[in-house]
Amino acid sequence: MTAASAEQRREPIVSVRDLQVRFQTSDRRATVKAVDGVNFDVRRGETFGIIGESGSGKTTIGRALVFLLNPSAGAILHDGIDPTALSRREFQNHRRDYQIIFQDPNAALNPRMTILASVLEPLELARIGDRAARERQAREALERVGLPQEFGERYPHQLSGGQKQRVVIARALTLKPKLIVCDEVVAALDMSIRGDVLNLFADLQRDLGLTYVFITHDLAVVAHISERVAVMYLGQFVELGPTEEVAERPLHPYTIALLSAEPRPLPSTMRQESRIVLQGEVPSPIDPPSGCRFRTRCPHAQPLCTERVPEWRELKPDHWVACHFADRPNFSPR
Amino acid sequence: MGAGPPAQRRAEGARDGARPLLSVRGLGIRFKTTQGIWQATRRIEFDIAPGERVGIVGESGCGKTITGLSILRLLPGNFAGLDGKILFDGVDLASCSARQMRAIRGKRIAMIFQEPMSALDPVFTVGHQIAETLRVHSNIGQGEARAKTLEMLRRVGIASPERRIDDYPHQLSGGMRQRVMIAASLICGPQLLIADEPTTALDVTVQAQILELLRDISETSKTALMLITHDLGVVAETCTRMITMYAGEVIEDASVDEALVRPLHPYTSGLLRSLPHLSPRHGRLPSIPGRVPSIAEMPAGCRFRARCAHAAMGCEGEQKLQDAGGGRRVRCHRFAELNLPGALHPPGAPAAAKVATQ
Numbered sequence: 258m259t260a261a262s263a264e265q266r267r268e269p270i271v272s273v274r275d276l277q278v279r280f281q282t283s284d285r286r287a288t289v290k291a292v293d294g295v296n297f298d299v300r301r302g303e304t305f306g307i308i309g310e311s312g313s314g315k316t317t318i319g320r321a322l323v324f325l326l327n328p329s330a331g332a333i334l335h336d337g338i339d340p341t342a343l344s345r346r347e348f349q350n351h352r353r354d355y356q357i358i359f360q361d362p363n364a365a366l367n368p369r370m371t372i373l374a375s376v377l378e379p380l381e382l383a384r385i386g387d388r389a390a391r392e393r394q395a396r397e398a399l400e401r402v403g404l405p406q407e408f409g410e411r412y413p414h415q416l417s418g419g420q421k422q423r424v425v426i427a428r429a430l431t432l433k434p435k436l437i438v439c440d441e442v443v444a445a446l447d448m449s450i451r452g453d454v455l456n457l458f459a460d461l462q463r464d465l466g467l468t469y470v471f472i473t474h475d476l477a478v479v480a481h482i483s484e485r486v487a488v489m490y491l492g493q494f495v496e497l498g499p500t501e502e503v504a505e506r507p508l509h510p511y512t513i514a515l516l517s518a519e520p521r522p523l524p525s526t527m528r529q530e531s532r533i534v535l536q537g538e539v540p541s542p543i544d545p546p547s548g549c550r551f552r553t554r555c556p557h558a559q560p561l562c563t564e565r566v567p568e569w570r571e572l573k574p575d576h577w578v579a580c581h582f583a584d585r586p587n588f589s590p591r
Numbered sequence: 592m593g594a595g596p597p598a599q600r601r602a603e604g605a606r607d608g609a610r611p612l613l614s615v616r617g618l619g620i621r622f623k624t625t626q627g628i629w630q631a632t633r634r635i636e637f638d639i640a641p642g643e644r645v646g647i648v649g650e651s652g653c654g655k656t657i658t659g660l661s662i663l664r665l666l667p668g669n670f671a672g673l674d675g676k677i678l679f680d681g682v683d684l685a686s687c688s689a690r691q692m693r694a695i696r697g698k699r700i701a702m703i704f705q706e707p708m709s710a711l712d713p714v715f716t717v718g719h720q721i722a723e724t725l726r727v728h729s730n731i732g733q734g735e736a737r738a739k740t741l742e743m744l745r746r747v748g749i750a751s752p753e754r755r756i757d758d759y760p761h762q763l764s765g766g767m768r769q770r771v772m773i774a775a776s777l778i779c780g781p782q783l784l785i786a787d788e789p790t791t792a793l794d795v796t797v798q799a800q801i802l803e804l805l806r807d808i809s810e811t812s813k814t815a816l817m818l819i820t821h822d823l824g825v826v827a828e829t830c831t832r833m834i835t836m837y838a839g840e841v842i843e844d845a846s847v848d849e850a851l852v853r854p855l856h857p858y859t860s861g862l863l864r865s866l867p868h869l870s871p872r873h874g875r876l877p878s879i880p881g882r883v884p885s886i887a888e889m890p891a892g893c894r895f896r897a898r899c900a901h902a903a904m905g906c907e908g909e910q911k912l913q914d915a916g917g918g919r920r921v922r923c924h925r926f927a928e929l930n931l932p933g934a935l936h937p938p939g940a941p942a943a944a945k946v947a948t949q
Contacts, residue, residue: 523934
């Protein structure tokens with residue numbers, strides 16, 4: 258617990274305030290509220306997990322965090338600075354500190370460039386050092402992710418999926434970032450490789466003091482790697498707290514249902530007998546339900562849930578939830 | 592032959608005791624590539640009993656999908672040949688005529704795939720596509736076909752099927768499309784349903800719905816299920832038996848509970864241990880070093896040898912899929928001397944269950 262209170266004193270590396278990201282549909286008749294009023298801090302040196310199903314807005318948040326797209330409203334502060342207020346040149350230098358890695362390493366690597374050339378490219382664009390220094394740095398980055406020297410001269414098609422993802426990680430590391438947004442970075446990898454890459458992320462964090470925002474639909478991955486986790490539904494956070502709290506004492510009915518739906522590789526004697534199977538599917542973010550957005554699928558929905566948007570409140574220390582009834586005693590799964 | 596409803600066929604099967612519905616023997620599949628003939632799978636052996644739910648698990652490239660496709664003889668254009676037998680209710684699907692195969696495919700054995708959108712035709716209504724199977728395989732009037740389609744849509748959990756039957760695939764959500772695929776595959780009352788990664792493209796809450804549906808349907812209509820997946824959790828929730836494949840071979844065949852608690856093959860054990868658990872455990876994940884050998888440079892003897900922590904003398908020799916007792920089989924000559932860990936019980940599991948496994 259002392260560690261937790263020390264953590265709370267850490268200064269946020271990212272502060273997100275009332276973030277909204279809206280898109281026009283292709284026929285321009287409607288607006289998709291991909292992210293609709295999200296608030297959170299990412300603490301220095303932590304792994305902050307975001308889980309949600311497809312269309313929940315988790316990838317949009319990830320892209321906004323590194324300003325690959327701009328907020329429609331609200332603010333994202335990096336180290337207390339608003340990057341949108343910087344000059345173009347200052348912004349270019351600034352964004353080196355905030356990198357993003359995506360799911361598919363095949364799409365992220367140019368098939369006609371050698372591995373070394375791919376890893377060198379960010380250094381060249383940033384005009385760091387002379388050619389020899391850049392090459393040394395690129396080779397160091399490859400070594401750090403566990404790829405042997407000779408891989409620098411190879412092409413992407415000569416590498417396996419796991420090795421390619423290591424190259425992408427090495428490339429993100431060359432500019433010595435403070436924070437890396439990892440968007441489904443192990444989803445495309447085979448089971449036996451996934452553990453290796455997750456271990457690599459943990460090693461790099463320990464050695465380089467990195468901060469991660471880990472975005473995934475995979476509950477087990479997020480539970481394994483994150484200190485804190487946020488659960489997203491239809492463009493909003495419904496719950497945020499320490500991973501252990503959220504995984505073992507979830508407060509929001511959606512989190513409870515998600516945890517219950519996750520298929521677990523456990524023998525029948527160890528599986529829960531009653532699972533909560535949610536009915537229906539996620540409604541459209543073009544026209545989300547009034548009040549609580551989860552109410553159309555919530556097994557506990559009341560008239561109040563239609564009328565009023567639930568407040569985002571800190572029900573337990575560091576554990577936030579958006580549900581009118583989360584503090585009712587008979588509500589918890591166990 | 593086999594035209595009756597599933598219940599009737601079950602009665603026929605019961606007469607000759609425990610005869611398996613599907614019996615794959617020594618199945619090997621070859622493909623033509625620019626580098627010559629590649630042996631994609633070899634010596635595949637397993638049985639599926641009537642009504643049984645069996646998971647085929649393995650990583651990409653292990654041959655699990657191609658094994659499923661070969662049962663229906665839906666092999667790609669570069670298919671170069673096949674060894675062994677695929678006995679389905681006494682008929683060898685590997686050597687039967689195309690006409691015999693057509694009578695079985697879609698009627699007595701059906702298949703569903705990962706992507707319902709690419710399996711459904713966008714220009715026909717879902718009702719038309721479900722009824723199509725029925726019209727091909729039986730002499731049925733339009734009214735009757737529509738009634739049966741409505742009934743089937745209801746059974747797979749589509750709300751107000753009267754409204755949905757005339758919808759086009761694009762009007763349905765991903766989960767509903769997979770329900771439609773399941774309806775189309777079950778409309779002729781098949782004895783075996785092959786499902787290849789049926790929930791991989793779906794969200795976890797929708798996945799739970801579809802897995803529950805597959806389990807219910809298999810139980811109520813006694814349809815055997817061959818579930819092909821990379822997800823051990825999906826197998827644990829849906830199947831009773833698990834066949835693990837590695838580099839084109841079956842390496843372990845056991846009940847799900849046995850395989851998860853006490854796997855006999857080092858690869859099965861390694862896979863189980865490398866999975867992150869839902870309950871936080873911020874330690875290092877045990878991982879399997881190296882990678883699957885490519886088909887072009889497959890080693891002799893045990894194919895897992897180079898990555899195995901238990902490799903020893905004798906592993907370079909041919910490994911037989913041997914009987915390990917209690918209906919289990921394993922392709923590892925050291926299985927009896929190894930005591931391998933399985934899925935560890937995570938701290939979040941219910942307390943009562945913990946006691947039961949200790």
